[in-house]
Amino acid sequence: MLKNINPILNADVLRALRAMGHGDDLIVADTNFPSDSVARQTVIGKVLRIDRPAAEVVGAVLSVYPLDTFVDDAAARMEIVDAPDEIPPVQAEVQAAIDAAEGKSWPMISIERYAFYERAKQAYCVIQTGERRFYGCFAFRKGVIPPDGA
Numbered sequence: 001m002l003k004n005i006n007p008i009l010n011a012d013v014l015r016a017l018r019a020m021g022h023g024d025d026l027i028v029a030d031t032n033f034p035s036d037s038v039a040r041q042t043v044i045g046k047v048l049r050i051d052r053p054a055a056e057v058v059g060a061v062l063s064v065y066p067l068d069t070f071v072d073d074a075a076a077r078m079e080i081v082d083a084p085d086e087i088p089p090v091q092a093e094v095q096a097a098i099d100a101a102e103g104k105s106w107p108m109i110s111i112e113r114y115a116f117y118e119r120a121k122q123a124y125c126v127i128q129t130g131e132r133r134f135y136g137c138f139a140f141r142k143g144v145i146p147p148d149g150a
Contacts, residue, residue, distance in 0.1 A: 005063075005064070006059075006060035006063055006064075008050055008052055008056065008057065008060050009050075009060050009061070009064065010048075010049075010050065012048050013048050013050060013061075013127060014064075016044055016048060016124065016125045017061065017064060017065050019124075020065075020124045020125075020142045021142065022068065022142060022143060022144050023068065023141060023142065024043075024123070024124040024141070024142045025119065025120075025122065025123035025124055025139055025140070025141055025142075026061070026065070026123060026124060026125060026127065026139070026140045026141075026142065027042075027119075027120045027123045027125070027126040027127065027137070027138070027139055027140075028054060028057055028058055028061065028127050028129060028137070028138045028139075028140065029120070029126055029127065029128050029129065029136070029137045029138075030054060030090075030128075030129060030131040030132065030133065030134070030135070030136030030137055031128065031129070031130060031131060031132050032132075032134065033120075033126075033128065033137050034117075035047045035126050035128035036128075038117065038120045038121055038126055039125065039126040039128075041121040041122075042120075042121070042122075042123050042124060042125050042126055043123070043124045043125065044124060044125040044126075047126050047127075047128050048125055048126065048127045048128070049127070049128050049129075050127055050128075050129055050130070051129070051130035052129060052130050053090075053093075053129065053130065053131050054090055054093070054094055054129050054131035054133075054136040054138070055090070055093035055094050055096070055097045056097075057127065057129045057131075058094050058097045058098065058101075058138065058140075059097040059100065059101060061127070061140070062097065062098065062101035062102070062140075063101060065140065065142060066142065066143040066144060066145055067098075067102065067106065067140060067141065067142075067143050068141040068142060068143035068144075069143055070143070071141055072109060073109050073111075073139075073141060074106075074140065074141040074143065075098055075106055075107075075108045075109070075138070075139075075140055075141075076108055076109045076110070076111050076116075076119075076138065076139040076140075077091050077094070077108045077109075077110055077111070077135070077137070077138055077139075078110075078111060078113055078116040078135055078137040078138070079110040079111060079112050079113060079116075079135075080134075080135055081113055084110055084112070085110075088133065088134070088135050089133070090131060090133040090134075090135060090136040091108070091135060091136075094108075094136075094138055095107070095108060108138070111139070116137060116139065119139055120137075120139065123139070124142075
């Protein structure tokens with residue numbers, strides 16, 4: 001155990017988050033996402049796992065991971081097929097986790113399902129969660145931590 005680090009962030013996940021640089025993408029996916037096959041195409045090359053609900057995983061990740069303030073797509077969700085404006089409960093819960101971590105409203109953009117798969121293949125890594133609800137798939141672009149006093 002480490003002080004001030006959420007205990008669900010395992011060593012593999014912490015290593016990946018630390019190694020990522022500005023602009024790298026992180027995918028947080030539900031259990032139905034093709035995480036293994038997609039993750040093989042990412043920088044890490046293997047799926048990482050945290051068997052917890054999506055909102056809990058996102059909250060833990062964002063406790064140590066800065067979002068990119070230079071782009072509009074730093075936080076994204078997979079759109080529901082044929083209902084792109086619909087926000088299911090899992091996505092509302094993740095939106096609340098993002099807003100809590102950032103201390104302000106930070107709306108996610110939506111990405112069409114197959115476009116999301118393509119973005120995921122270009123990501124640094126994929127974390128597959130224990131989330132069983134549909135459309136619990138999210139992308140987060142890493143930002144920067146400014147120097148002290150900036």
